[in-house]
Amino acid sequence: MIEVKNVNKTFDDGYQVLKNISTVFETGKTNMIxxxxxxxxxxLVKSIIGLHKIDSGKIEYDGRDLAKxxxxxxxxxxxxxGMLFQGSALFDSLTVLENVLYPLEMFSDKSNDEMQExxxxxxxxxxxxxxxxGLMPSEISGGMQKRVAIARAIALQPKYxxxxxxxxxxxxxxxxxxxxxxxxxxxxFNITTIINSHDMNSVxxxxxxxxxxxxxxxxxxxxxxxxxxxxxxxLNNLVFASELYKQVRKANQ
Amino acid sequence: MNLITDIGKYFLxxxxxxxxxxxxxxxxxxxPRELEKLGLASLPIVIIISVFIGAIMTMxxxxxxxxxxxxxxxxxxxxxxxxxxxxxxTIMCLILAGKVGSNVASEIGTMRITxxxxxxxxxxxxxxxYLILPKVTAFMVMMPFLVIIxxxxxxxxxxxxxxxxxxxxxxxxxxxxQYAFIPYYVxxxxxxxxxxxxxxxxxxxxxxxxxxGGALSVGKASTNAVxxxxxxxxxxxxxxxxxxxxx
Numbered sequence: 001m002i003e004v005k006n007v008n009k010t011f012d013d014g015y016q017v018l019k020n021i022s023t024v025f026e027t028g029k030t031n032m033i034x035x036x037x038x039x040x041x042x043x044l045v046k047s048i049i050g051l052h053k054i055d056s057g058k059i060e061y062d063g064r065d066l067a068k069x070x071x072x073x074x075x076x077x078x079x080x081x082g083m084l085f086q087g088s089a090l091f092d093s094l095t096v097l098e099n100v101l102y103p104l105e106m107f108s109d110k111s112n113d114e115m116q117e118x119x120x121x122x123x124x125x126x127x128x129x130x131x132x133x134g135l136m137p138s139e140i141s142g143g144m145q146k147r148v149a150i151a152r153a154i155a156l157q158p159k160y161x162x163x164x165x166x167x168x169x170x171x172x173x174x175x176x177x178x179x180x181x182x183x184x185x186x187x188x189f190n191i192t193t194i195i196n197s198h199d200m201n202s203v204x205x206x207x208x209x210x211x212x213x214x215x216x217x218x219x220x221x222x223x224x225x226x227x228x229x230x231x232x233x234x235l236n237n238l239v240f241a242s243e244l245y246k247q248v249r250k251a252n253q
Numbered sequence: 254m255n256l257i258t259d260i261g262k263y264f265l266x267x268x269x270x271x272x273x274x275x276x277x278x279x280x281x282x283x284x285p286r287e288l289e290k291l292g293l294a295s296l297p298i299v300i301i302i303s304v305f306i307g308a309i310m311t312m313x314x315x316x317x318x319x320x321x322x323x324x325x326x327x328x329x330x331x332x333x334x335x336x337x338x339x340x341x342x343t344i345m346c347l348i349l350a351g352k353v354g355s356n357v358a359s360e361i362g363t364m365r366i367t368x369x370x371x372x373x374x375x376x377x378x379x380x381x382x383y384l385i386l387p388k389v390t391a392f393m394v395m396m397p398f399l400v401i402i403x404x405x406x407x408x409x410x411x412x413x414x415x416x417x418x419x420x421x422x423x424x425x426x427x428x429x430x431q432y433a434f435i436p437y438y439v440x441x442x443x444x445x446x447x448x449x450x451x452x453x454x455x456x457x458x459x460x461x462x463x464x465x466g467g468a469l470s471v472g473k474a475s476t477n478a479v480x481x482x483x484x485x486x487x488x489x490x491x492x493x494x495x496x497x498x499x500x
Binding site for chain 2: 081083105
């Protein structure tokens, strides 16, 4: 569980991007942060990971206060964190298999054979075929790159999984596959997953706990089932922007 | 003000680079790759430039020192000492600042803008140490070999002038390159080049590591790396020469 308490963040130019945000990201659930571009979603995620220093407030990983940790403690904590980046961020000088092996080689005390076995297990788990293991990231599709990135993120059996726009640049079918993969992994390995997303299909599909951020303020929190009955104009404008979802909403009300 | 900020940030980065690697085996896996990529891959350009500069230096020295009061072997001596003292260490390093510096800055810069460095940091890896230390150490190890090869090939270039033209005889040239040889100049040249190897790779890494934005910033980082490392090399050339050659 990750707990965020009264978090404030102001940029160097004086713009306050996060205003007194408090929320809980629960374990075993897909926690989604949604909001318009520039609302502060990415800053919130980066603050939780510790890439941005917050002005005030508290971020606790299962009771461990991030602000009180020394740099080497943060680095140890980060070994419990998996991250799926918007652009996959695969190491382009390494093959698919080597990318997944990389965190294992850095931090695991397993033998070479055991590491190979774990990497192959992770790649198989995200439905990648053996023949793609030797390919370079530039030789595989965007959807496959995302799957390799997920395999790399879960290689060290993380407690926390962060996903930044996991569906950006993917077609709707592949997006759905990636969404379900993240959801399954979250349930199967009992991970605290935080997803920063614009994609309303994802929100409707796998949003166990949804946090809506508007101009740096947490404006609403609930599940995908609650979202149809919310009286929040900004949230409704974002979620039900398309005609399709307007009709879905009507049907649900 | 920017200069002071940059110097401060450079030293803070170096403090993160020069620590014990997270995993020694990962360092020793990267190290030979960098020896090959930064050192061996630079060999062709070092050889080509050195042989031509050695030849041209011999021709020009001979043509400009045609004087009955000066012995003919002075050409070989001047060629040798110029190669030893300045060309193979300083000028070659300026050329390598262009080749190696831009390569390092663009590689690390691209990793920065494609979030590969962020990915490492989130895994809990000291990315500065993992990426930069093998490059700096590998190039510092390779540089003395490149300098010695450059000196040798430059002298061969001068010899070829004697073989293929009638500007100077090979015998006179060979006497010249052996005359009044001071072995200390070789040490001076090697020590200087090791310092320059450190400057080239560390400055380029600094600019690559701090690249922000898109492809344009990688280009900018690459240009800044080459320009600034060249200026720093010229400055330290004076400092080291003053320390090692003046009495």
